[in-house]
Amino acid sequence: AQSVAQPEDQVNVAEGNPLTVKCTYSVSGNPYLFWYVQYPNRGLQFLLKYITGDNLVKGSYGFEAEFNKSQTSFHLKKPSALVSDSALYFCAVRVDTGRRALTFGSGTRLQVQP
Amino acid sequence: DADVTQTPRNRITKTGKRIMLECSQTKGHDRMYWYRQDPGLGLRLIYYSFDVKDINKGEISDGYSVSRQAQAKFSLSLESAIPNQTALYFCATSGPSGSGETQYFGPGTRLLVL
Numbered sequence: 001a002q003s004v005a006q007p008e009d010q011v012n013v014a015e016g017n018p019l020t021v022k023c024t025y026s027v028s029g030n031p032y033l034f035w036y037v038q039y040p041n042r043g044l045q046f047l048l049k050y051i052t053g054d055n056l057v058k059g060s061y062g063f064e065a066e067f068n069k070s071q072t073s074f075h076l077k078k079p080s081a082l083v084s085d086s087a088l089y090f091c092a093v094r095v096d097t098g099r100r101a102l103t104f105g106s107g108t109r110l111q112v113q114p
Numbered sequence: 115d116a117d118v119t120q121t122p123r124n125r126i127t128k129t130g131k132r133i134m135l136e137c138s139q140t141k142g143h144d145r146m147y148w149y150r151q152d153p154g155l156g157l158r159l160i161y162y163s164f165d166v167k168d169i170n171k172g173e174i175s176d177g178y179s180v181s182r183q184a185q186a187k188f189s190l191s192l193e194s195a196i197p198n199q200t201a202l203y204f205c206a207t208s209g210p211s212g213s214g215e216t217q218y219f220g221p222g223t224r225l226l227v228l
Contacts, residue, residue, distance in 0.1 A: 009154070032215060043118075043204060043219035044157075090156060094215070099164055101147055101172065102217060106156035 002027040004093045006105035013081045014113050021076040021108045023065075023091030033074040034092040034102065035065055044090060050074060051096075061085070081112045117141045118220040120205050126226045127195050135190045135223050137205030145208045146188040147217065148172075148180060150201040157204065163188055195227045 004025045013019045025031055032051055036044040048059025055067040065076045074091060088109050092102040118139045127133050137146065144165045149157040149172075159172030161180040169182055177199060181189045192199055202224050206217040 006156075034216070036217075036219075043221045044206075044217075046216050046218070049216060099168075099170075101159050101162045101170075102215075103159070104149075104157040106154060 002031075002093055002095050002100070002103045004091050004103055004105040006089075006091055006108045008108050009106075010109045010111060012111045012113065015083050016080050019078050019081045019085070019110065019112070021089050021091075021110060023074045023076065023105060024072050025074060025091070025093040026072060027093060027095040029095040029097055031074075032094050032096055033065075033067060035059065035063070035074075035076050036090045036092065036104075038088040038090065038107075040087075047076070047089075081110075083112045083114055086110055086112045118205060118207055118218055120203075120220040120223050122223060123221065124224045126228065128228050129196055131195050133192050133195055133225075135192075135203055135205075135225070137188045137190070137220060139186050139205075139207045139218075139220075141207050141209075141218060142185075143207040143209050143218075144185065145215075146182070147206040147208075148178075148188065148190045149204045149206065150174070150199075151204060151222075152201050160190065160203075192225075192227075195225075197227045200225060200227045 034049045035047040050067045058064045091105040094100045094102045121136045147162040148160040163169045163182045179191045205220040208217045
């Protein structure tokens with residue numbers, strides 16, 4: 001089985017401040033982990049992924065995420081938030097073996113205030 | 115992503131009607147997926163296909179069927195639509211295992227069942 005949890009429905013930050021969007025996962029094996037972003041009236045866009053290797057993954061638009069195996073977490077971070085980062089963010093996971101599809105979290109709405 | 119197209123973009127139908135949502139991709143990917151998005155529930159997998167002859171049920175396949183007419187086309191049907199199938203539907207594609215499995219999403223179809 002595989003599952004992912006995003007414990008915060010919404011995260012509010014001021015522009016220029018660092019942001020963190022939390023994600024924890026559960027898989028029976030090694031995980032592939034992803035972050036996607038959805039802007040209003042748009043499909044999901046890929047931000048970054050962890051497959052193997054360096055635990056710190058850098059992605060699009062200045063975002064990064066850190067894979068922490070002991071805490072089964074993959075939190076999304078950005079050092080300085082922009083108003084244009086306001087969107088819905090989804091974490092996703094799948095186990096690295098077998099013919100499986102991704103399992104998505106319920107999403108976290110990020111609101112960056114000017 | 116313009117490489118993944120969905121038709122129609124919006125659809126209003128009545129309870130009991132049969133409708134089909136279509137997805138086409140020009141990315142040359144073997145794997146295609148159908149998800150539905152509901153507020154607070156994230157994306158839930160309806161069906162997925164790893165190639166033309168390999169179709170699998172997702173977590174919420176009841177009330178839906180699919181057809182993989184070609185590598186590039188994957189259609190979702192609601193045999194007898196009901197109001198709780200009102201949702202935003204997304205098609206996605208990905209490359210084969212080992213390519214990182216990033217999924218690329220279409221723009222979505224907004225379905226309202228009256």
